[in-house]
Amino acid sequence: MGDEEVKLLGAWPSFFSIRVEIALKMKGINYEYVAEDIFNKSPELLKYNPIHKKIPVLLHNGKPICESLVILEYIDETWKSEPSILPKDPHARAMARFWAKFIDDKCFPTMWQIRRSQGEEEREKAIKEAMEQLETLENELKGKKFFGGDEIGLVDIAANFLALWLGVMEELVGIELLTKDKFPGLCEWTDDYLSSSIIKEALPAKQKLLDRFRNMFQRTK
Amino acid sequence: MGDEEVKLLGAWPSFFSIRVEIALKMKGINYEYVAEDIFNKSPELLKYNPIHKKIPVLLHNGKPICESLVILEYIDETWKSEPSILPKDPHARAMARFWAKFIDDKCFPTMWQIRRSQGEEEREKAIKEAMEQLETLENELKGKKFFGGDEIGLVDIAANFLALWLGVMEELVGIELLTKDKFPGLCEWTDDYLSSSIIKEALPAKQKLLDRFRNMFQRTK
Numbered sequence: 001m002g003d004e005e006v007k008l009l010g011a012w013p014s015f016f017s018i019r020v021e022i023a024l025k026m027k028g029i030n031y032e033y034v035a036e037d038i039f040n041k042s043p044e045l046l047k048y049n050p051i052h053k054k055i056p057v058l059l060h061n062g063k064p065i066c067e068s069l070v071i072l073e074y075i076d077e078t079w080k081s082e083p084s085i086l087p088k089d090p091h092a093r094a095m096a097r098f099w100a101k102f103i104d105d106k107c108f109p110t111m112w113q114i115r116r117s118q119g120e121e122e123r124e125k126a127i128k129e130a131m132e133q134l135e136t137l138e139n140e141l142k143g144k145k146f147f148g149g150d151e152i153g154l155v156d157i158a159a160n161f162l163a164l165w166l167g168v169m170e171e172l173v174g175i176e177l178l179t180k181d182k183f184p185g186l187c188e189w190t191d192d193y194l195s196s197s198i199i200k201e202a203l204p205a206k207q208k209l210l211d212r213f214r215n216m217f218q219r220t221k
Numbered sequence: 222m223g224d225e226e227v228k229l230l231g232a233w234p235s236f237f238s239i240r241v242e243i244a245l246k247m248k249g250i251n252y253e254y255v256a257e258d259i260f261n262k263s264p265e266l267l268k269y270n271p272i273h274k275k276i277p278v279l280l281h282n283g284k285p286i287c288e289s290l291v292i293l294e295y296i297d298e299t300w301k302s303e304p305s306i307l308p309k310d311p312h313a314r315a316m317a318r319f320w321a322k323f324i325d326d327k328c329f330p331t332m333w334q335i336r337r338s339q340g341e342e343e344r345e346k347a348i349k350e351a352m353e354q355l356e357t358l359e360n361e362l363k364g365k366k367f368f369g370g371d372e373i374g375l376v377d378i379a380a381n382f383l384a385l386w387l388g389v390m391e392e393l394v395g396i397e398l399l400t401k402d403k404f405p406g407l408c409e410w411t412d413d414y415l416s417s418s419i420i421k422e423a424l425p426a427k428q429k430l431l432d433r434f435r436n437m438f439q440r441t442k
Contacts, residue, residue, distance in 0.1 A: 051323065051357060063312050070318045077311040090298040091284050097291045102272065136272060 006031040007059040009045050011038050012204050013212045015161045016068040017056040021202045022157050023072050027079045069100055072154060085154050099140060099147060100158040107133045108161060115173055115217070127175065134183055137162075141185040145192060152196060156189075160203070163190045168209050172217055227252040228280040230266050232259050233425050234433045236382045237289040238277040242423045243378050244296045247304055290321055293375060306375050320361060320368060321379040328354045329382055336394055336438070348396065355404055358383070362406040366413060373417060377410075381424070384411045389430050393438055 008024070008031050010017035024031050036045050036055050048057045048064035058065045058074065065074045076085040086093050110129045117123040137159070141147060147155035162178070170176055180187045193199055229245070229252050231238035245252050257266050257276050269278045269285035279286045279295065286295045297306035307314050331350045338344040358380070362368060368376035383399070391397055401408045414420055 060312070065312065065315045065319075067319055067322060070315050070322065073318065074311055074315040077314060090295055091281070091286065093298060094286045094291050094295040097294065098286075098288055101288060101291065 005059070005061050007034060008032070009034050009036050009042070009048065009055050009057040009059070011036050011055050013209060014038070014055060015165050016054075018160055018202055018204075019068045019157050020056045020058060020071050020075075022152075022160065022198060023075045023085055025198045025202055026083055026085065026152070027075060027081060029075070029079060069104065069154075069158065072157060076154075083151055085157065087148070087153065096148070096154040099137075099155040102133075102136075103155070103158045103161070107137070111161075111166060111169065111177075114175070115169055127177070130177055131182075134177060134186060138183045138185045141189055146189065152193070152199070156193060160193075160199070162186065163193045163199075164203055164206060164209065168206065168213050171210060172213055226280070226282050228255060229253070230255045230257050230263070230269065230276050230278040230280070232257050232276050234430060235259070235276060236386050237275075239381055239423055239425070240289045240378050241277045241279060241292050241296075243373075243381065243419060244293050244306055246419045246423055247306065247373070248296060248300045248302060250296070250300060290318075290325065290375075290379065293378060297375075304372055306378065308369070308374065317369070317375040320358075320376040323354075323357075324376070324379045324382070328358070332382075332387060332390065332398075335396070336390055348398070351398055352403075355383075355398060355407060359404045359406045362410055367410065373414070373420070377414060381414075381420070383407065384414045384420075385424055385427060385430065389427065389434050392431060393435055 006024070006029055008017075008020055010020065010033060012018070012035065021033075034042075034044070036042055038055065041053060045055065045057060046053055048059060049055075049066045052066060054066070056066075056068055056071060058071045060074075060078065065071050072085055086096055107130070110126055110133055113126040114123060114130060117126050144150075146152050147159060166178060170178070178186060178190070194203070227245070227250055229238070229241055231241065231254060233239070233256065242254075255263075255265070257263055259276065262274060266276065266278060267274055269280060270276075270287045273287060275287070277287075277289055277292060279292045281295075281299065286292050293306055307317055328351070331347055331354060334347040335344060335351060338347050365371075367373050368380060387399060391399070399407055399411070415424070
């Protein structure tokens with residue numbers, strides 16, 4: 001597959017975008033990275049994702065694929081070499097899809113709501129909900145190193161938000177959610193995850209992310 | 222696969238639940254149907270979907286699978302006989318997942334919002350958004366009989382809401398969205414879809430659905 005064109009329209013502070021980079025690096029696929037400015041979208045982004053106008057967009061030989069979880073499955077189905085992103089067994093695949101969807105539909109909106117909430121009562125409600133979701137994920141991790149088992153898989157990639165971005169949000173908002181006493185499994189997962197060479201290579205430095213979000217939070221106060 | 226146990230915890234007025242019935246019928250899988258009362262959830266439902274506590278839940282040899290789109294993929298991957306629910310080509314599969322997600326994340330919430338909206342301005346806003354989404358789907362259908370091409374596939378099953386439930390909502394709210402002059406393709410799709418023997422068998426009668434939702438809307442005014 002040497003003459004293939006693989007291009008990613010992405011943005012480094014976006015964990016959705018970084019998900020795709022993790023998957024491409026896991027599979028050892030060479031790709032061209034095109035940095036998008038989410039406040040000033042390029043004609044290419046608007047052309048290839050006219051529905052949502054959002055990064056990430058993967059272009060494979062000119063064909064666009066949008067939505068990060070859809071892209072992850074596309075990568076796994078197109079480049080079948082190991083490591084696999086999804087397990088082989090249909091029930092295990094369904095569970096991976098279920099948990100990735102849980103992270104996108106439930107955890108991320110709730111945790112983002114903590115930052116966006118107006119007033120103490122609304123924030124407390126979001127924090128309570130977030131803690132319950134973390135508890136759910138803590139239970140799901142029991143007896144496993146990664147959500148994917150011994151190796152990083154779809155759910156781990158989807159959960160990259162928890163390993164880095166959540167800590168940035170905690171620091172900027174001034175709260176602590178993911179503590180070792182309450183969530184020992186998730187904290188150990190975070191350590192293992194961040195020590196993986198692929199993840200280390202794909203994720204931005206925490207300080208850089210902190211600076212970027214501090215700046216963004218100040219602009220949108 | 223004669224000694225398999227396939228059981229669906231569902232509810233007939235739910236298009237999420239009916240999606241799974243369509244897929245099971247398409248594949249010719251015998252299943253036991255357990256009618257759930259969504260206002261009085263059974264211990265079995267709470268046991269097998271403790272996270273969302275929602276129908277549909279598919280039980281395959283005792284193992285639960287939740288979330289209707291996840292279940293559809295599971296069915297397609299477990300019972301590989303024709304007809305396929307997803308196409309074979311990875312890019313076509315990604316596009317099917319993209320559109321099914323668009324229907325769930327965008328169209329359904331917007332169209333439901335028309336009914337839930339408070340006041341004229343909010344309703345007008347939701348109607349405008351719904352019309353844009355229908356336009357998007359109209360474009361996607363161009364040159365095809367079904368979203369899946371010549372045959373019903375994942376997106377068509379996901380879109381069952383548009384073929385029946387949307388009309389019910391229109392009638393009860395007193396609006397018209399899906400008209401032949403504005404959306405000839407979608408209207409033709411609806412006719413073709415509703416004429417398919419599998420769909421006819423799986424979908425409830427419109428009058429029964431109208432009565433049920435009229436009743437529900439009155440209770441939750």
